[in-house]
Amino acid sequence: MREHDSAIAASGETLLDLTALRADTPGCESVIHFNNAGCGLLARPVHQAMVEHLDLEARIGGYEAADVRAAEVSDFYAATAELIGSQPGEIAFAASATDAYTRALSSIPFQPGDVILTTRNDFISNQIAFLSLRKRFGIEIVHAPDHHDGSGVDVDAMAQLMRTRRPRLVAVTHIPTNSGLVQPIAEIGRHCRDLDLVYLVDACQSVGQYPIDVDEIGCDFLTATCRKFLRGPRGTGFLYVADRILRDGFEPLFIDMYGARWTGPDTYRPVDTAARFEDWEFPYAAVIGSAAAIRYALRVGIGPISQRTPALAARLRDKLTQIPGVRVLDRGPNPAALVTFDVAGWEPVPFKQALDTHRINSALSYRHFAQYDFADKDVAWALRLSPHYYNTEDEVDAVADAVAHLTASRRTNERQ
C-alpha cells in the first residue's frame, strides 16, 4: 500500500475517478462543501452501513445486533490499523479526537513540576487541557518557539528543550484547526525516541488527508476523529496507543468494566490491548460507519487523496491571494487543505452567511481559537475553506469568484 502510494506521489498522477466519487457522495448535489476540516461529506456506503445497523437494532435489539455485526465492528480496528501502520490491538475507539486525547492524557501520572513540552500551534482544546492539568497538578507548560521561516515549531529548539527540561510529555498537533500549517511530527518523533520521551500526536486534521505511519512518526499516542478528512460519522474518533506503552502499564484514570477486569473486591487488572482506553457502551452504528469510511478512504487511496486535496487548496489560495482586501494566513512550505484568510471591511458572521446563501459551506475561527498563531498574525477572525478530493476545480473557482464578488461589493458600498 505504502509503496504504491509513493509511486503515485513520485509520478504526480491523480488516479481518482471523480465522476464515480461524486456520484457516491449525495451531498455534492446540494452544496459546495468546503468544510471538510469541520466534517467531511458522508459517502453512500458509509451512510448505508450505519442505516442498516440502526434498522437491525430496531428489528432484533441493540445488544443482539452488535453480536450479529461483530465482524464489521472488529473491522474498525483492522481498518484503522491498516490506515496508520499499527496493530489492531493498539487502537481504541473514541467519541471524538478530544475524547481520545483526554483519555491519553489521563493515563500519564503527572507529578507537580512535571513539564509538558508542546508547540504554539497545538489545538485549542489541547492547550486548555494542559492549563487544566497545570491548575490541578502543578505541572509546567513549555511552548517550543516557532521556526523563523514560518514552517511551524523549530525542531532544533524543541529538541534542545527536550534535553534540558526532560518533559514528562511531548505533545504536538500535526495540522492545527486554524491554518494549513503542517508540523514536522516525524522529525520531532525521532528526538523523542532517542531520548525515550512519551510523545502524543494530534493527527485530527491529517488522517484521511495524508499518509500516517505511527512507526515513522515514532509516537506513543496518536489521536484523530473519523468525521473530518476520513468522511466518517459525527461522534467518532480513535486513539492509537503503542504496544510499549500498554506493556508499561499506562491506563486511563477512569477505567471501566470493559477496560479492566475486577479481579477481587480490592483489585482490578487492565486488559492487555488498547481496549483498556474504551468504555463498555458504544455507538455501534457509528463504529461500523467509521470502519466503512476508513475502508472507503483506503480504497480511494491515501496516496492520490494526499496529492489532490492539498493541490485543490493551493489553487484556491492562489486565487484568493489575488483578491484585494483578502489576506491569506496559511504559512509553511506545503500547506494542507485548510485555507484560512481574513477580509477587510467585513464582520465574520455576515461574511459566512453571505457564502451560505451561495450554498458554499465554510467555517469561522476566532482569535481565541489560536491565542499564539492569531496573535502573531494579528487576526481577529478568519474564514476557513477546506476542500477535499471529491471537490472540483470548478467549485474552487466558483468559491474564489464568490469571495471576490463579496469583497468587491463591500468596497462599492464603502464608496457610496
Ligand SMILES: Cc1ncc(COP(=O)(O)O)c(C=O)c1O
Ligand atoms: C487539530 C485538531 N485537533 C483536535 C480537534 C478536536 O476534534 P473533536 O472535535 O473530534 O474533538 C480538532 C477539531 O477541529 C482539530 O482541528
